[in-house]
Amino acid sequence: MRRRARFLIAIVAGLAVFTASRGAAQMGGPIKIGQLLPMTGNFASSLKMQRQGAELAVEEVNKAGGIKGRMLQLVREDDKSTDPGAVQAFQKLIEDKEMVAVIGSIRSTQILAMLPTINEAQIPVMIGGTNFSLTHQGSRWVFRHRPHDGFSAQVMVKFVVEELKKNKIAIVHTSDGFGNGGRDEVIKGLKARQMEPVVVKAINTGDKDYTAVVTAVKNSGADALVTYFTSTSDLAIFATQAKQQGLLPQMTWIGSPSITTTDAAKLAGDALVGTYGIGDYDPTGNPAAQAFQVAYKTKFNEDTDLFSAWTYDAVHNLATAMTRAPDLKPDSIRAAILAIKKRMGAENEYNFDERGDGLDHYYILRNEGGTWKVLKAVHVERY
């Protein structure tokens, strides 16, 4: 009995020290923000853009005088492109008691893996993963800076079925949290219109040969293809082979945002001409995006994309929240993030809801001769 009491006291004391040290983050010195980045591994191709987006935003915030007289400082950690890697990196970041918030990741599976740790750590985490469930599991600490897949599937199905008048839909998706979630939402959207997909094919990240998938789609008699590819290189190889094997350009293809990235355009070349994509980000989409594009181009001499846009917005939303919050305690920052309404970011207009979702729009784009043109922006009802 005595031993148990002592044990409990030790835990309470530990918690007290933990809480006190979190509070200490408010004293002088820079404000530390962690950023999870895929520095190595399969997703390393998005490293540079995600790093630079955040870097530019931090520079802008600091140039404007910082927050409460203190400068922002990014602390980067490698998530190794894997789920365990992300959890480890997150743990390493929050071991630093001065860390007030963390940015990352854009990969849904990694966030799913991190959620228990995030909930325990009680620290605001800005996420870019678009799997529907991330903000629908009751976590108070994740804040999404991209519209979720429920919206993207809704927009794609609506566009393909109602505007392009297609009714035999094939689905190809990466077999992971993001791709499986997208597939489920597309099927849900089709069911709502009394339809079923004619074929559903899953692929693994890193697959090099898509003959089987292309053949299956061809033989299914589909008149439109909806895809959820996680990796841009996978998408580009699929596109090239689909064109060589005669599936493209005849097939109407609308893809999740990876189809509109700069890397996809560079790798797949003209195989993507005539395809549709949805994108939560477009450099010409709104005035804030145009300003971001100019500033980014000046600093890095490169064009922006969704990878750079979401981290850019995440830092700015966080900075806005921290400026408005009375102090830098996690609960105060959380309340201030949820209070952000009608703030125009590079992505679109942020209106955070109680679940932590900031956005509810999608652009529909069409690849015309190699460049993506915005057809329209579609806002959907939140759920």
Place this chain on the structure above:
Amino acid sequence: MASIGQILLAGLSLGSVYALTALGFVLIYRATNVVNFAQGEFLMLGAYFLFTFVEGAKLNYGVAAVIAIGMLGVFGLLFALGIYYPLRNRSFLPVIIATIGASIMFQNGALAIWGSSPERLRPVLEIGGSGGVTLGGVFFNYQYVIILAVTLVLMAVQYAFFEFTLLGKKTQAISQDKDMARLLGIPVTGMIALTFMYSTVLGGLAGMLVAPIFFLQHNMGSIPGLKAFSASIIGGFGDVRGAIVGGLALGVLESFGGAFISTVYKDAFAFLLVIIFLLVRPQGFFGEKVGEKA
């Protein structure tokens, strides 16, 4: 029917890549009794070397390939001297671990040098802009055809080398008993270095051939490396014919398994086959039982 042809062609081409990489495994194994897990990274390096000269320095494809092959040879020599040589008198385990370490180092080195964005290399042949020709409903990608041809030629050359030349017989002698070979006046160290150089070139060549199809990325060699390893187990570890047959079989199995059973589990078929072989016929398709080899 056309789609069966398409799936078969894809399987054979992918299988050829595994076979080429597996040949590198086999050669080094024959010479040193060590499995070189960095073999897949040679594939990646070959691709990047060629890319640097073709897209970076804008050299003629042939010239670029020759320079890249030369660089691979030098790289193989450095690999032998730096990784294998210091550990040559230890058991096979430290050497294998060292090759795994080298593989991680090469991947991250490539990441640092060539960056994280995947790159595109143009195919060797670009006639009519499509990179291939459609015959009887089957699309023949020129690059796939070139891969198949190069693999066949190299297979023949290598077989002839081991069975009919003195140098090849010396290599076999080293693989069976280094001390005896040394007593017979065979320059063991030099021969092993030569083997490493040739294996690096082979791996790199596989990389150059697949670069236009796979795109270049620092981790592009790891899966083919693993598959090639499995291919050599299926074919019979240490056997040249085994590497070829194992590689092709694996490619075709994967391709058809993906088409008719499940695309997600197509990698699993490959490894399932390896497990079956390890249980039922551990010496592989062509391999001899260990007792018979001596």
